[in-house]
Structure formats: structure tokens, C-alpha cells
Amino acid sequence: MTISGMGNAAEARRTLSKDPGTAGGGARTVRLSKVYGSGDMAVRALDDVSVELPARRFTAIMGPSGAGKSTLMHCVAGLEDATSGKVYVGDQELGALSDRRLTRLRRERIGFVFQAFNLLPTLTAHDNIVLPMTLAGTAPDREWLDTVVRVLRLGDRLAHRPAEMSGGQQQRVALARALVTRPQIVFADEPTGNLDSRTGGEVLGLFRHAVDDLGQTVAMVTHDPVAAGHADSVVFLADGRIVDIMDAPTPDRVLDRMRGLGDHR
Template sequence: MDNTAAVTATELTKVYGTGNTRVSALRGVSLAVPHGQFVAIMGPSGSGKSTLLHCLAGLDKASSGRVRIGTAELDGLADGRLTRLRREAVGFVFQSFNLLPTLSAAENILLPLRLAGRRPDGDWLDRVIDLLGLADRMHHRPNQLSGGQQQRVAVARALITRPSVVFADEPTGNLDSRSGAEVLSLLRASVRELGQTVVMVTHDPRAASYADRVVFLADGRIVDEVTDPTPEVVLDRVGRLEARAA
């Protein structure tokens, strides 16, 4: 695997339960995501895609194998060091936005820095706010924003620490098609214009087509991969996997 990758997984396995309730969610997954690449992870329901994302992001611990963010090995890190690594090197975008309702957009965006005891880089903040088109919404609270605007705030929050990688879990799942396309375009722009690395789980072939590369999982294994995807190619590959699973 590439030592310069933003995030690397080597022979990951993840097992839940024991005996008759034992489920293998990941079965020897290896993956490297270079800096500045947008990768989408797709697969049928139960294929292990969300489990893989959570293990890559340090939100869940693999049963065996290794995960590295940059040069930092997640395996064996004490809880405090793992929390610090996630805070400093990882950004998260979730389907449900996860904004604090009592804070303004600006306060939500700056929250990761505040928790880390760091001051914002004014130039970087301005670039992020400009890219996401939030300049006139910074003093609004979440209930004063549309769903698409809330998710843009969540993307800005994920970018504000200049993380090694942003993990996005179904980021358009709660949005209409227009708002979803806007958020995906902004994630794409963060890669192109800010050099960001993005790893996204999605079930939507149109969403996956914004990525540089789509990785397909089935039964806990990587079974296919497409570069420079189109919605039609992604839909065809997903259809084949679902037919095989059925």
C-alpha cells in the first residue's frame, strides 16, 4: 500500500457477534485513497460499506487488519490519542447534518477548532465560506436554514480543520435532488480547489458519479472498481451486484 495515501486499509475484517449470531461485515478489505482524491463506496444493503467507512474514520474498530490515516496507525491508539487524531485529521459529514441548534452557522463551523483549543486561520475560513457560498448565512441558526444550507454548514465544519480526509456518510440522503447536487458539487470543488480528500458512502449512482473513483463492496469484500464514473456505468455495476446478491 502507498505510504503517502491519505487513508489506507490493509486486510480489514470486522466480525459482530459470536456463534449462531456471528456476522462477518468485512472480509479482508484493502484500500488506499491518495491525497486529493474523491472516492465513493457503494454496494447492496448489508455489503459492509458503512462498516468500512466507520473503521476507516476510527469511529469503529476492526476485528483485524490495519488502518492508517496519513502515517498514523489507528490500531492500538489509546482513546485520548484516537479522539485527538479524529479531531485534527478527520472531517465528518453525516446524513442528518448534526448541527447544534443553539449555535449560529459560524459557531457550528468553528466548533471543531474550539474543541481543539485552536484559533481559526482567517484566510482558510474565508476560502471555505466563499467556496460554500455561506457568507450571508453565518449568523443564522440551523432552524433558519434550508436542508441544503444546513448540509453546506456541515461541509464547512468538516473542512475547517484542514483534515487529511473528509468522510461523508450518505451526505445527500435527507436532501432533494437539487440541494443534493449542490452539496455534491461543493464536495467535488473541495477536492479540485482545496486539495481535499473525500471518502463517501452512497447508494445513489448520481452521487457516486461526482467521485474520481467508485469502489463496490459485496458480502464484505471489494468486488469491483470504476474510475471516472458516469451515473449509467455506476447504475449498471450496482444492478449486477444486486442481481448477484438476490
């Protein structure tokens, strides 16, 4: 998919290449299990999952409701502890980190785009975008911020508050916020779930752009075979286990596979 008005990708790549160490890392799990609760109430949300989210690739995560998709993303992003097994972001094993170092790794290497955008209503688009840095007490890299804003076509929206923007614009602000710290990995939980198909298509195009032109790694949970068709590969989960991995997915093939898993949405 090509995106109009994306700015100069070669320039973005050059900007990025100044600091190659902060972009392009992947993540993986080794025999990851996650159990919620205990005894009779125990739920095994992830069961012995070994999977790779390769660097500079766009991976979709699919599967029926309750399959463990969000749990997998939360564990890989360091938002939840593993019950057993290991999670690596780049070469770093998350379980080996103190809380403080884990928080720092999350802040510096990981970006999140949640379905509900999670923008603060009283802040302008600009202040929402730089919020992670404001919270961390650091200053944004002006040149990089300008690049992200230009690529995401937000230049004329920076002074607006979320209520003054369309859903697609708010999603782009959320994406800018996830990208501005130059995270190695961007995690997105059903990012197109609430969007009309045109805006959803734009967001998916932005993820492709982040991977192909900005050298980032994207992992996205989705129920939508068309959305998954934008990814490089699809990881299928069912009952907390990986049941298939599909490279070069098309919406038709994804739909067939989903039907086979009993997800008829």
C-alpha cells in the same frame, strides 16, 4: 461540474499551500475485517478488505444494503476498531495509537459529514462551524475560516440558527464544519440522501471543489449512481468484500454494476 460563486480557487490553494502537511493524505486498509458480536450471533461486516482511498481523490463507496459500507467508513475514520487487519490514515496506522492520540488524529485530520448534518439547533451557523475548535480549546485560523465561508457562500448566513436555513444551507454549514479544521480526509455517509437534486448536485460539486481546488481527500457512501458519477472512482462492496473498483464512473455504468450486485434501487 463547475460551481458558480465558489470564490477564488487559486487563492484557496495558496492559503492551503502554506501548510501542505495537513492536506492531501489518503487512507488505506490492509486485510481489514470487522466482526460484530460473537458465536452464533457473529456478523462479519467486513471480510479481508484491502482498499485504498487515494490522496486528493474523490472515492464513492457503493453496494447493497448491509454490504459493510458504513462499517468501512467508521473503521477508516477511527470511529470503530478493526477486528483484524490494519487501517492507515496517511502513514499512520490507527491500531498503533493510544486512545488519546487517535482522538487527536480524528480531530486534526478527519472531517465527517453525516446524513442528518448533526448541527446543534441552539447555535448559529458560525458557532456550529467552529464547534470542533471550540471543543478542542483552539482558535480557528481566521483567514482559512473566511476562505471556507466564502467558498461555501455562507457569508450572509453566519448569524442564523439551523431552523432558519434551508436543507442545502444546513448541509453547507455541516460541510464548512468538516472543512474548517483542514482535515486531510472528509468522510460523508449518504450526504445527498435527504436533499433535492439541485442541492444534492451543489454538495457533490463542493466535494469536487474540495478535492480539485483545496487538495483534500473525500470518501462518500452513496446509493445514488448519479452521485457516484461525480467521484473519481467507485469502490463496490458486497457481503463485506470488495467486488469491483471502477475508475471514471458514469451513472449508467454504475447502475449496471449495481444491478449485477442485486441492488435494484
